[in-house]
Amino acid sequence: MQTRQGCSDKSMPKPLIHSCLALWALLAFAAAANAQPQAPALISTDEQGCAGVNTAPADAVQACTALVGSGRYAGNNLAIVYFNRGIAYGRLGDYDRAIGEFDAAVRLNPTYTRAYSSRGSALLLTGNFDRAIASFDQAIRLDPNSATSFAGRGSAYRSKGDADRAIADFSQALRLNPGDAASYTERGIASADKGDHDRAIADYEAALKIDSNYSLAYLNRGISWNAKKESDKALADFDTAIRLTPESGAAYGSRGVALEAKGETERAIADLDKAIALDPRNAGYLQSRGNAWRNHGRLDKALADYNQALTLAPKNWLTYYYRAQVQYVAGNFREALADATRTAELNANWAPALSLRGLIQEKLGAKDAAIADLRRAAALDPALPQPADALRRMGILR
Template sequence: MSSDFRKRNNFFKRGRLAFEAGQFEKAIHAFNKVIEWDPKDANAFTFRGLAQRELRNFEAALNDLKQVVDINPNYRVGFLNLGCVQRDFGKIDEAINSFNKAEENDPENPLVFQNRATAHIASDEWDSALADCDTALALAPEGAAAYAILAHAQFGTGDSQLAIKTIGRSLELDPEEAEAYRVRGIVHCAQDNLEDGIADFIKARELNPNVQLDYLDKPEALLDRLLEKLSKLIGLDRVKEEVRSLINLVKVRRLRRSANLPAVPLSLHMVFTGNPGTGKTTIARLISLIYHVLGVLSKGHLVEVDRAGLVAGYVGQTALKVHEVLTKAHGGVLFIDEAYSLTSRGDAKDFGLEAIDTLIKGMEDKRSNLVIIVAGYPEKMREFLKANPGIKSRFSKVILFDDYNAGELMAIFEKMCRDHYYQLNEDAKKTTLQAFKALAPEEMGLYGNGRGVRNYFELTITSQANRLGNMKNVSEDQLVKILAEDLPSEDFWVHE
């Protein structure tokens, strides 16, 4: 064996080891040497092309993989690899052509069909994608990725329910299948469930750093959707302005950093004050997602707790409990409801005070990737802020959630009806609005605002069910129609 051949083999081995270790730049350097010795080495061009693909250098990857099929048109995975890069580069027609040639070379390879299915999906050719997925699964029935791609095609045909079921099958076969999380994220976002959608996208990116995610790669589009959700919330005008102001502060802070200007220290921890049912948890969930999109938080999830979730019954256990909660919330927002209960007992031996001390320390330790929101009644939260010198200085932002007025309560009730496919007749609308108008302003908070409306709605549909349950023949129109007689009695609020 010649010295040059041994050197060539050594560099090829180094390239393979570097590639498998994820050291793609190093792998490219090694394969450069191999190609210098042998400009017709299809294997070297293949691995160098795949390394370029991992680095998102699609043009260089295309050039290398085209060399492979020029050198050897019958190279087993030559056209398959080329098709994948053409698809990733947005050259869908060329990709499908390459996959067709790959099928000619290797008709029993399920990867050919499942990758061609993704190209068909990119061009909205759903039936072709379904057919290719069926072939891939016939060749490899346990293919988790093929099931995930099949789910995407099913979603494209309008069957979200079947798609979610198919994704479940994919994750049964491989709980770490990135494509399954990506597709489920797409379905969730299409259903306006942005919280679960973003969580799935983040999981997909953790499993495969190169997975293509429009929502994460184009955060401005996702931010627009979140702001749209914010604007569509009923009432909460003052809160919406406060949230938009927070967003602008974060944006400008980021712009100043990009311009190498000093960034003013900004505390993102907040106090939400207001009566129950005024949308505090809903806003906290939106803020967690918005902060993620803006790059403030790595995950953007919401963890909800109250006193019971933080305080233990024995010495030394409370700190451990709080640490567990802080770890769970890291990367997102920790929402502490009725936070005043941690200090309201007035007992120096109360473990609630230990929970606060531990929270304050945790806020410092995790300050770059954690936001804490404490919530409760206005007066009680004012006392809470005075209970520990470290609390007030860290919660400089206080947002007041006003009670809903009668018109807003009516809008919430009508939305609940629409969301569940019920329709109020005119008499029912008038009676409901009169019931809400009869509440004095101080009674809005007493009866739970949005929560009270939900109870009112649940009693309404129960009453309608009792009315229809005694009828022999029930039409679809009757199933959706709410009559005035279905509404709760006038003393509903008293019993509430």
């Protein structure tokens, strides 16, 4: 059956990466709805409706439910009915129920390749990456020529942070189906996760040769251009992504990050406002707008955005770090200490958090604790200037 911002780099914030995962899975649900294995002799209205061809998903669920309740189906034919109902639930966005239907289908027919693959896609969309991989593994064992199953498993590996396995699976998917723009884009995102933006850009450009209106390829190419500090190229790609998909919060959010990097804070905030209006529960956009407000000198607005971001993503160590920075600048040292400590708890070996906590401890008069944090920060990242500068100022280093 293609958002993260799925970044694992612990040394610095990553740009907003909009993966193809959710859209890819939804497209596969839709494709399955139009290419069902059919039970023989489809004659009744419910049978035709359950097959899902030109049928609204809610109507397909109702039709399939009537067939299940009729008692006229067993074995593989009943498995097909459950599969069709799972596809309909997937199209409705009810992935938990879809998973249950696919479970029922494979219990009745343990060789039902499409049910394993579709279950993997639904599991992806609920964040059950290990179970998704297992389901795709089974689909691939049954059909080693399924490009869809390799692409799905690649998405699961990428979501787990295993970029190398993801790239291998997307490469196999592309060998089987070289015209798949989504797999090129996902492979590009996996390369970007590794910091290989040149390879990522090559894959996005391959996707655009297949589909010149593929918004996600423009979006992610813009992110890679921005990472390479090619801000004008990045902004051009974000502009195109917005033109093609004007309701994409990711496109506005990514353009806002790029504009902020160029120092165009007011335009950045306007874009991030739009991104938040389109996706108000996206903690990444709130964090990015908080950064823009901070750089604009509006510490109150920055704190409000970080607070809201943390209600949505309470384990985001980077947001705690940014909030600690703002509290420190504002002179709220005890609040800053709490946030820096929380950052260190969530990411124990990140030198900037320990350095900041050491500076805060110094302000609070806790000299021994400050020295311990600053020494550890300097050991973790000798190139970071703040710990050594502070230790010299305190007479510990010369």
